[in-house]
Amino acid sequence: xxxxxxxxxxxxxxxxxxxxxxxxxxxxxxxxxxxxxxxxxxxxxxxxxxxx
Numbered sequence: 001x002x003x004x005x006x007x008x009x010x011x012x013x014x015x016x017x018x019x020x021x022x023x024x025x026x027x028x029x030x031x032x033x034x035x036x037x038x039x040x041x042x043x044x045x046x047x048x049x050x051x052x
Contacts, residue, residue, distance in 0.1 A: 002033060005033055010030060012026050013026050
């Protein structure tokens with residue numbers, strides 16, 4: 001879910017930049033989601049046991 005949010009935020013940055021609108025708030029949200037994704041990625045175990 002967070003990856004879709006990150007992709008969406010980056011697309012919003014690109015579109016708003018092309019239209020000449022401000023992108024400050026979206027860049028802040030993008031960086032927060034990026035930090036959360038890295039934190040989640042480093043704390044999760046390497047493998048998943050999906051058959052349990």
